[in-house]
Amino acid sequence: MASFTSKPPKIEIKYTQIFINNDWHKATNGKTFPVINPSTGEEICQVEEGTKNDIDKAVEAARKAFHINSPWRTLEPSARGKIMRKFADLLRRDIEYLAQLETLNNGKPVTNSKMDIMGAAACIDYYAGWADKFTGETLPTTSDMFLYTRHEPIGICGQIIPWNYPILMLATKLGPALACGNVVILKPSEETPLTALYCAALIKEAGFPPGVVNIVPGDGPNCGNAIVLHEHINKISFTGSVEVGKKVQEGAAKSNLKRVTLELGGKSPLIICEDADVNFAVYVAHEAIFHNAAQNCIAASRTFVHSKIYDEFIAKSVALAKKRIVGDPFDPATQQGPQINKSQFKRILNYIESGKKAGAKLECGGEKANDKGYFIKPTVFSNVKDDMEIAREEIFGPVMSVFKFDSYDEVIERANATNFGLVAGVLTKDLTRALKFVQELQAGSVWVNTYAAMKAQAPFGGFKQSGQGREFGKYGLEPYYEVKTVAIKLLSKM
């Protein structure tokens, strides 16, 4: 196999400490943890390890920042929007550096990092616009009453984000929380804390008052768990696996009934109908699974192809997969970087073995792509059956599983026969067929003749065990405010 070496440019790591109250802190327990470059498997640097005591410090700072008379609480709504927009501008200003840092830590190609940063800035901009526009209502009632609702910030919001889109996830969480006037304690993934900490410095530069946004790097069991169980955190938002998501919901219930929103995994179907243009379908299906080395909650990991175009689809998909350039993410020609770490790398290769054992046909790929780092070749399995492990479980690796179908009614049932329900895609030219799929697929987002059509204004989230609550759009605000109903009685005499 062709071998390559990742050559990252010299990137200065400026921030490795815990960000609380617009200050940098060492860990209370005095420990640090290593951050790895997945392109080489080598350590980039050490980062302060936040644990329960650091979360307590952050909560105290956040509390003060949320006091009713604090600078943050007394800010004019449009001024709040302005500070958010300033943060978005700073993301764009520092895009060159940030993109390289993101690629160094996460392994995605630099062009993808740049796209993510532009998307993150656009998301922040979108929510900045909502700050002075989300409204309560005045309600009709008897003439001697004044009845209305207020949409108030919830308070301290714990946010735990994953490693697949570090900057984009940070923006997705901060946007609605800050637009509604909350204060935040964010724990970036222990795999990818570096860009979050740089963003913390930008948040301070943008002018957020101290304590409004706090960023505490650390692991799940000692740091994330402290957030989940904290008696004085009012809400938690978690993006990650179903397994941990369930623990988050349990922990919230056992402690103080903090409000919970979850964005979890998926095993999303892409259904390619007989009237689809095959070249277009092959291209869409390829991106739908392999983008971001398939480390994507919305990855189209079940590709259903109508029997009439099945053979052509397989042949062309294999050809495209073989051409996909896996390599050094700092090389502008690279399309696919490494998987995030050794553990994921091993897991994916195990799934590939499982697919072979279960009798699926390995069409291409199926092995590592380099000696160093965690690179895996784009892999295509054909003849996959619905009950195989690779058909049912979320792999989070570059494995395309292709299923054959004849009947549209049946394929909808098969597509829906899963506990997941994040997204689904359909390729067809027929109007009624498309709209019926839309009606019947059990997924939070359904995409017709496209895939991964994510927009800041379109709500996104899971049916069933893919999560609960929505991010993006106006709906994305809902988990971030509490509704207070006010009734004022007008005593009879003026």
Add this chain to the structure above:
Amino acid sequence: EIKYTQLFINNEWHKATKGKTFPVINPSTGEEICQVEEGTREDVDKAVEAARKAFDIESPWRKLEPAARANLIRKFADLLRRDIDYLSKLETLNNGKPVGDSKGDILGSAACIDYYAGWVDKIAGETLPGAHDQFIYTRHEPIGVCGQIIPWNYPIMMMAWKFGPALACGNVIILKPAEQTPLTALYCAALLKEAGFPPGVVNVIPGDGPECGNAIASHEHIDKVAFTGSVEIGKKIQEAAAKSNLKRVTLELGGKSPLIICEDADIDYAVSVAHRAIFTNAAQNCTAGSRTFVHAKIYDQFIAKSIELAKNRVVGDPFDSNTEQGPQINESQFKKILDYVEAGKKDGAKLECGGERHGNKGYFIKPTIFSGVKDDMRIAREEIFGPIMSVLKFDSYDEVIKRANSTSFGLGAGVITKDLTRGLTFAQRLEAGSVWVNDYDAIINQAPFGGFKQSGHGRELGKYGLESYYEVKTVVVKLI
């Protein structure tokens, strides 16, 4: 330096088709500033042609991603702020308001534009529950070519209030600034071009009412007209719209807004609120608090303190940073206001202070207070648009609400009281588009503004401000 004096169509500068120009006057001196090209029907036709092209479904403007449209709109706001020093001087030169006020207007205008930029990617139709074999939804589509006619009292701000929602919804615009104050609108046209708006999206045609404004109101291919000005002209606009192509009409017209000061009000606070409620912008304000109702128990104190405040109000050169009040806009208004002073005296109101010209150049009038005003006097019923405070006494709250409401206007109303029930009951019962409690003229970009009764119809600002700038299309798809 006056940079732009021509018509702005299709991102280009044009001379008037009829070859005429008109003078623009500096109200502080009465002298001419410059000549500006005079737009008439033929120029409006040219603008409509350019606007229609820019609105074609395949045009750059129609195809812009919403977030990109928002960025353009925000860029315009940034340019307003960038050029605030020059623009505020130009506004003061042409309108006469103190430079500090011009700056405040420009910042407010930029904030309004920013506010509407934020709405662009949030204007949502709905999907509606229907039979299982139906897909029903609404689209909020831009109306098309919007004619906008604005007054001279807040030239830049009125332009921003009109541009914001119209552009947010994806429309194209033909704006006619007041013939008294075209200069800052033309400068802003250059900024729109600099911001990157495609040609034809915004067109600015200076001209008068009868030849230019009327051409807009009666044009067969303008889809909507928004007018801010007097009730008299507003009615003509609505007629012309009806007689031509039933273009949609929104009107922001005059007012004779009451400010009611209750017995429990803090007198000093009440006096300061009442003072600015009438005298701000030399009282050239559609929401001017031009009927000040004061409870009998605090009446004498109120009068005495108001007179003192009025006498101390600094009237003078608007370029002097000490000046609080500049001139009235022109000779015609100047004369009209002095006529009202005479009318007040003749009808038996007591002239407490002011009531005459200030200085001997330009159109300055001294802050004037009449006490003992009765509801049926002309100064109590008609919109003066000049610095005359009319104070009326009352005893009973039920009665004062009736008196406050007995007008065909209904734009703004204010109440000053500490009592919870009283404040909220006034809010319920006053017939005005905006009711301010313990404040006056609290204009906020997210709060809708507009008139009850003959003060106009439709709302500007807030989410409501968008409603007059989109058409609702309902779509039903049958699943066969």
